[in-house]
Amino acid sequence: MRIIFFGTSSFAVPSLETLIKNKLDIACVVTQPDRKKGRDLLPAISPVKNIAIENKIPVFQPESLKTIAVVNTLKQYNADIFIVIAYGQILPKEVLNIPKIFSINLHGSLLPKYRGAAPINWAVINGEKATGVTVMKMSEELDAGPIILRKETQIKEDEDAEQLFVRLANVGASALLEVVNHIKENNYYLQDQDKSQATYAPKLKKEDGLIDWKKDALSVHNAIRGLLPWPGSYTTFKKKLLKIFKTKIMEKEKTSRIGCVSEIKKGEGIIVETGKGGRVLIEELQLEGGKRMGSYDFALGHQIQEGDILGK
Secondary structure (H helix, E strand, O other), X not given: OEEEEXXXXXXXXXXXXXXXXOOOEEEEEEOOOOEEEOOOOEEEOOHHHHHHHHOOOOEEOOOOOOXXXXXXXXXXXXXXXXXXXXXXXXXXXXXXXXXXXXXXXXXXXXXXXXEOOOHHHHHHHOOOOEEEEEEEEOOOOOOOOOEEEEEEEEOXXXXXXXXXXXXXXXXXXXXXXXXXXXXXXXXXXXXXXXXXXXXXXXXXOHHHHEOOOXXXXXXXXXXXXXXXXXXXXXXXXXXXXXXXXXXXXXXXXXXXXXXXXXXXXXXXXXXXXXXXXXXXXXXXXXXXXXXXXXXXXXXXXXXXXXXXXXXX
16 A cells, blocks of 8 residues: 655654554655755754754645645555544645545644644643544534544543643554555544534644633642643743743642742742632743743742742
């Protein structure tokens, strides 16, 4: 069975590596064009392109999939299926209909929950206890095609979105291989999604990272976990940006002023009051222009005192 693999981000890498390891026929890898990154604005290749080059697989990097030339190029590979994982562009109908069988997508949620660009982040932000991956036949509507396979996993209590991203990428690789083998054997079932159960996970914005200390402690803690690695969570201290990387929920006590440093706990860190009587212990942080560090050491070096306020 001949495959064209569409992918760009590191989420797609375990799947591509698994297909290669199992000696499947990958005719071409389609990935986003090289983008200028870093201070020197040098072209950076995608993680998926890097794997393709290492394995001598042809790479195709169109700026857009909406041209006749691109459609004709893809047709020349005579593929049976297209596999799409974290590619970064929506495939138009003309492209979806090229493969002999159909196009499939691996998505980082238990569809129909968390359709959209950031399903892993929003599952953590919303305090979900479980999530998973879905392999579906693609349709023109985003993340709405019939389901071929879902695999569920529990979200660990202190697992952040960055850690969950890596774990789900590997869960997804296993699910994808299972589906590809079923398609080869013509042994699969398509289950329509229940649209009434659909929820959405929109693309994250920089402003999503601003900590709202008025929320309860669990919501603040989940947002800090869920917004890694980007945009990250941040507040201010003495008019400087303060990034927060890791927190722990503390026992509830009488609430003083929201956003107030209620305690500097020796050897552990800075405890901050949130809404509804809750508190969070900040474990790791980084002040603008400084380095990431434990918050207790930070408090010792920056003269933070009980009663100081974080945020406006």
